[in-house]
Amino acid sequence: MLLDRLAELVPELNQAFLETMYMVSISLAVAIMGGLPLGILLFVTDRGLFLENPVVKSAAGFVVNMVRSVPFIILLVALLPFTRWLTGTTIGPTAASVSLSIAAIPFFARIVESSLREIDRGVIEAAISVGASPWMIIKDVLLPDARPGIIHGITITTISLVGYSAMAGIVGGGGIGDLAIRFGYYRYDNTIMITTVVILICLVQLIQFLGDRIARLTDKR
Template identity: 75%
Template structure:
């Protein structure tokens, strides 16, 4: 038999769970669309690579490092004016998705860059030797070779976004974090708090398991 406090909060828990999925889904999608090319740009413009450009590399790296150096809760508050401009409000899951996206883009970009650095340089050099264009090298060599690492990067980013989305509850961002604060912390209900923690743990375990399986599937070397 479930405790009465859990039964009472079940509708809210169901709503909060899907709000969390909504926030993570939007921000992850934006992170993939923007972060993937950004990570590739960080790699191919590095010293010794086929699109070497010191100015571009350092400029992009500076912006990425600057955003990553700001704790998410501070970034969340600092971006409230931008959130208001983009969504017309500063509360709710859609508003929280703005800050989540800004935090996820540089995070995922660095993971993509790291995955690309693990590729054997001989493969890239061989592609250049046969006259492949930069676009062909990126599309037919870099991305396929780094695919398992990129999938793992998506997994890590998704899990980080789940954690960030919980923090968004502090400023009324909705989701499981908001539920934990309103029903667990403010009402001193440890049962609700533990329930939200268990839900988050299960969600993260599912994401990690799925990511591992997909990474193994796309790894042609395994």
């Protein structure tokens, strides 16, 4: 009976898994493109660094903290008008990717900033003393030294996005979370609820394993 039920669910599970990966992939790409430069900006404009700027630092920090302080489910609902304007709809994985991306950018930016803070200030001062430009310091000193930490940050962000994507199912965002809510919660189908939980656990474990592996390979210290 259980095997028959699982066999029936395979097409639904496949579609839900692909939708989850679609949402996470888009959101992660946007988070890296937006969060990496934002995290660098937060670091290099801090006190005592080569692009010190209290105004920019405070403004960027305020925006990051403001977005991060809003629980994702509230942010998801609050952004529905913007999502509709941008994508033409408020349901489906593409629409859910909008809120996921906006939530992920400041989250990843803070991780990047934290990774950069672990770099020895002496290395930065040595680069400045030999006349390196700000761009050269960022490209040749900061990013290479912070690479393992940034990769760990990408891993953490990806895992967080998997969890957020499950919450997106509450508003019809699609994916594994949507499947669990529609069948597991509303229809009291324990089989699909347990199956979706197992899939999410396995996915997170795989992401963590790959992230740790890649970080170790890139750590030359």
